[in-house]
Amino acid sequence: MWQFIAIRIIQGFFTLLVISLLVFLATRLTGDPALVLLPPEASGKADYERMRKQLGLDKPLAEQYFIFLRGAVQGDFGVSIRDRRPTRDLLLERLPATLQLALAGMALAILIGVPLGILSAVKRDSAFDKVGKLFAVLGMAAPQFWVAIMLILLFGAILKVLPTYGREGPENFILPAFVLAWSIMAGIMRLGRSSMLEVLDSDYVRFARIKGLPDGMVVWKHALRNALIPILTFSGISLAGLLNGAIVVEQVFAWPGLGRLMLDGVLQRNFPVVQAAVMASASFYILTALIVDILYVYADPRIRH
Amino acid sequence: MLWSGIAATLLAASLACGAPAEDAKTTATTDTAAPAATVVPATTAQPTAAPTVALTTDAGGKVTLMNAVWATELFTPRDGVGETATYGRQMHAFWINGNENVQMLPGVLTEWAVSSDGLAWDLTVRDGITFHNGDPLTIDDALFTMEFTFGPEAVTESISPSIQAEASETASIAATGPNSLRVTHTSPKAFFPFFISELSFGIAGVLLPKNYFESLGPAGYNDAPIGAGPFRLEKHVKSEQILLERYADYFLPERSPSFQTLDLRLVPEVATRVAALRAGDADVIEANLAVKDQVEDGGGRFIWAQESSYMWILLPGCWEVQFPCNKKEVRQALDYAIDKELIVNQLYGPEAAASQGWNWVTPNALGYSSDLDPFPHDPEKAQQLLADTGYPNGDGFGTLEVHTWKAGDVPFLPEQAQLIADMWRRNLGIDVDVIVGEAATVRERWFDRQLDGKVIVRANETRWDGGSITNAIYGNPEGGAHLGGRRDDLLKVAKDALAVVDPTLRQQAFNDAYKILREEHYEFGTGYVNLPWGVGPRIASWEPWPVVAYQTAIWTMQLN
Numbered sequence: 001m002w003q004f005i006a007i008r009i010i011q012g013f014f015t016l017l018v019i020s021l022l023v024f025l026a027t028r029l030t031g032d033p034a035l036v037l038l039p040p041e042a043s044g045k046a047d048y049e050r051m052r053k054q055l056g057l058d059k060p061l062a063e064q065y066f067i068f069l070r071g072a073v074q075g076d077f078g079v080s081i082r083d084r085r086p087t088r089d090l091l092l093e094r095l096p097a098t099l100q101l102a103l104a105g106m107a108l109a110i111l112i113g114v115p116l117g118i119l120s121a122v123k124r125d126s127a128f129d130k131v132g133k134l135f136a137v138l139g140m141a142a143p144q145f146w147v148a149i150m151l152i153l154l155f156g157a158i159l160k161v162l163p164t165y166g167r168e169g170p171e172n173f174i175l176p177a178f179v180l181a182w183s184i185m186a187g188i189m190r191l192g193r194s195s196m197l198e199v200l201d202s203d204y205v206r207f208a209r210i211k212g213l214p215d216g217m218v219v220w221k222h223a224l225r226n227a228l229i230p231i232l233t234f235s236g237i238s239l240a241g242l243l244n245g246a247i248v249v250e251q252v253f254a255w256p257g258l259g260r261l262m263l264d265g266v267l268q269r270n271f272p273v274v275q276a277a278v279m280a281s282a283s284f285y286i287l288t289a290l291i292v293d294i295l296y297v298y299a300d301p302r303i304r305h
Numbered sequence: 306m307l308w309s310g311i312a313a314t315l316l317a318a319s320l321a322c323g324a325p326a327e328d329a330k331t332t333a334t335t336d337t338a339a340p341a342a343t344v345v346p347a348t349t350a351q352p353t354a355a356p357t358v359a360l361t362t363d364a365g366g367k368v369t370l371m372n373a374v375w376a377t378e379l380f381t382p383r384d385g386v387g388e389t390a391t392y393g394r395q396m397h398a399f400w401i402n403g404n405e406n407v408q409m410l411p412g413v414l415t416e417w418a419v420s421s422d423g424l425a426w427d428l429t430v431r432d433g434i435t436f437h438n439g440d441p442l443t444i445d446d447a448l449f450t451m452e453f454t455f456g457p458e459a460v461t462e463s464i465s466p467s468i469q470a471e472a473s474e475t476a477s478i479a480a481t482g483p484n485s486l487r488v489t490h491t492s493p494k495a496f497f498p499f500f501i502s503e504l505s506f507g508i509a510g511v512l513l514p515k516n517y518f519e520s521l522g523p524a525g526y527n528d529a530p531i532g533a534g535p536f537r538l539e540k541h542v543k544s545e546q547i548l549l550e551r552y553a554d555y556f557l558p559e560r561s562p563s564f565q566t567l568d569l570r571l572v573p574e575v576a577t578r579v580a581a582l583r584a585g586d587a588d589v590i591e592a593n594l595a596v597k598d599q600v601e602d603g604g605g606r607f608i609w610a611q612e613s614s615y616m617w618i619l620l621p622g623c624w625e626v627q628f629p630c631n632k633k634e635v636r637q638a639l640d641y642a643i644d645k646e647l648i649v650n651q652l653y654g655p656e657a658a659a660s661q662g663w664n665w666v667t668p669n670a671l672g673y674s675s676d677l678d679p680f681p682h683d684p685e686k687a688q689q690l691l692a693d694t695g696y697p698n699g700d701g702f703g704t705l706e707v708h709t710w711k712a713g714d715v716p717f718l719p720e721q722a723q724l725i726a727d728m729w730r731r732n733l734g735i736d737v738d739v740i741v742g743e744a745a746t747v748r749e750r751w752f753d754r755q756l757d758g759k760v761i762v763r764a765n766e767t768r769w770d771g772g773s774i775t776n777a778i779y780g781n782p783e784g785g786a787h788l789g790g791r792r793d794d795l796l797k798v799a800k801d802a803l804a805v806v807d808p809t810l811r812q813q814a815f816n817d818a819y820k821i822l823r824e825e826h827y828e829f830g831t832g833y834v835n836l837p838w839g840v841g842p843r844i845a846s847w848e849p850w851p852v853v854a855y856q857t858a859i860w861t862m863q864l865n
Binding site: 037038149152153167252261 | 376377378379384461464466469470524542543544545546570571572573574576577580581583584585586603743745746748749752753783785
């Protein structure tokens with residue numbers, strides 16, 4: 001088990017190293033921030049050269065990369081081009097908002113998605129099952145931007161029962177968390193349904209029924225645990241995605257999270273911010289995948305062997 | 306209650322992450338306005354009398370105002386870009402104030418006068434001003450601020466290229482008396498007062514409290530800033546909220562707001578801002594023409610800030626002989642072929658835009674006169690000019706690329722570019738491709754000279770004093786991506802106008818220069834647009850100023 005974890009951690013470091021090189025090169029391919037930052041009034045060569053020197057872009061590319069890498073190892077991703085603040089501080093400022101929204105969205109997705117999936121499987125081909133499937137399809141197909149705007153208009157502007165923006169109180173979480181959760185909820189529901197159907201058809205469940213165990217006990221105690229294994233994996237990876245920031249939801253609900261930070265960084269050619277945000281994002285993925293793998297082993301003892 | 310209960314349950318796990326990321330901190334009259342400065346020796350500006358008794362009553366009430374962009378969220382004068390003015394303008398006192406007629410009026414300075422060679426500005430600081438912590442504003446604060454903003458350190462430490470450029474031409478800053486100082490430049494700076502006024506963009510003209518600032522350092526100050534403006538900062542949640550409370554001891558009581566709290570919110574998506582206005586969650590929103598019906602359907606209305614941006618058609622690189630646009634007649638033909646009135650009326654409407662002025666020289670700007678208005682629509686003349694230069698019916702002209710982007714502050718730029726292209730095809734017979742890109746990319750390609758010989762259709766902020774942009778585009782011998790020193794005759798025209806430092810002569814000097822520069826047609830435009838603010842029913846009235854982007858004159862806002 002420990003060997004497995006150690007190998008995964010080493011793999012994670014190598015993955016991060018490759019990502020660091022890729023993100024470094026990708027940001028340089030998108031253009032020269034010195035040119036972007038100069039106003040129309042200041043496009044002379046002297047202004048340009050001064051700006052490049054200030055940003056450290058006058059150094060050879062390899063040297064820039066090693067400076068970035070050396071800093072990243074120490075948790076220092078440089079300073080934001082836009083406001084000269086350490087990017088680490090910017091990330092830490094935005095992280096709580098993203099964590100709150102991601103966890104609220106994930107909790108909502110699991111609390112609604114899992115029971116719906118299980119009940120759909122148990123009540124296979126019933127009206128409940130059909131409505132559930134429709135809900136899932138809509139959740140996957142409807143664009144987040146459109147759903148978010150429609151919900152804001154309906155519950156905020158027309159019914160006036162929920163706030164349209166901000167994150168002052170618990171009620172502020174409802175709309176953005178739901179929009180964020182819907183597609184994941186739909187995935188969990190469909191995965192839960194198919195997984196549960198498979199488990200319900202298995203021999204040990206049939207045996208439990210033959211033994212005369214009540215249906216509730218068969219489903220919720222014996223079948224559910226095995227049906228949850230693929231949901232666990234899916235939820236883990238989905239959570240990692242949410243932790244990376246939900247650009248659309250954060251933009252629409254004026255939620256100051258990592259997604260908006262990254263979007264602004266890209267639009268402003270703010271290399272240090274984009275690099276830091278991508279590295280943080282990659283780290284979240286790798287860490288979450290590792291945790292999911294470990295939990296997977298505990299959830300399914302067969303994997304240990 | 307039900308909603309709160311559900312949300313509270315969902316939040317149980319998320320709250321384990323800690324509290325929200327709150328970083329709470331307590332803590333010239335006509336169309337050619339004449340600035341109040343003078344050439345020495347001369348009469349000086351008339352100061353606005355310092356109040357003997359400051360307003361202390363609690364005005365009550367709260368206004369929630371939503372912006373789309375805040376830029377850096379820093380409060381230090383050398384670290385401002387355009388959008389910094391959205392919040393900085395409310396908290397800080399400016400060296401020089403402005404008014405609705407785009408005049409410069411005494412602010413922290415009671416007088417400002419320039420030497421006859423235009424190099425030195427003598428500034429007199431007002432008595433009786435206090436910062437939000439109660440400390441009086443002294444000559445030490447004034448010197449410190451000027452040094453911080455335009456001293457040698459600012460050349461490398463400022464995040465604003467405009468301030469860097471200004472600082473690099475500042476020779477000295479020194480006290481000349483108990484309440485006066487002198488700023489000396491290496492070349493004449495007639496537009497210096499404008500640059501440090503609240504009519505300008507950004508916050509280059511705001512005052513810092515020396516002792517308070519030094520005790521905290523730049524980062525500490527930006528975490529808990531104070532100023533001497535009409536509002537003091539109550540709370541700042543980065544990228545989310547800037548909560549300001551009325552400052553009872555503000556030194557200009559006639560400019561004290563009529564309400565107690567100004568709640569600034571950063572909401573990037575316009576649809577959300579409109580929904581918030583309709584829901585009553587916001588009182589004033591940064592809007593655009595595309596959402597006018599939605600605002601009005603929801604019980605709101607538009608208030609227009611006049612002449613906020615101009616629509617700019619640039620012909621970069623046309624000083625190079627290999628391009629057809631090297632010939633002035635070709636450039637003029639392109640202008641004659643465009644029906645500017647049609648574009649402005651059909652796309653924007655008379656409330657939102659007007660086909661007047663020449664680029665940044667809008668009707669309220671320094672140097673404007675009606676003979677700077679756009680060329681008339683004259684397809685026959687356009688065809689003739691093109692034929693005379695060897696391109697009859699567009700033959701041999703090649704394909705002209707028009708580059709543009711979707712601008713947040715000026716809607717329909719891509720549509721405008723398409724209409725322009727269509728008029729060029731129809732009236733001149735030339736092939737035109739419209740390429741809608743992303744703002745940063747187009748700007749980058751422009752500055753990198755990749756768009757030479759092509760056309761850029763973009764928007765830009767208006768300004769009363771176009772001295773700095775005239776200097777950058779025509780007066781800089783180095784040129785860069787602009788014409789600069791490629792035409793000695795135009796360089797001289799620009800330099801001659803910029804050398805005029807007597808405020809009473811600048812209107813005419815700039816007007817004369819602009820007429821010549823306009824005739825050359827390295828750039829022209831379709832007109833200017835007004836900035837719409839969506840306001841809700843709680844706002845009885847508000848009179849934002851013209852020619853200044855971002856919210857101005859908050860004290861004129863009256864609540865129902």
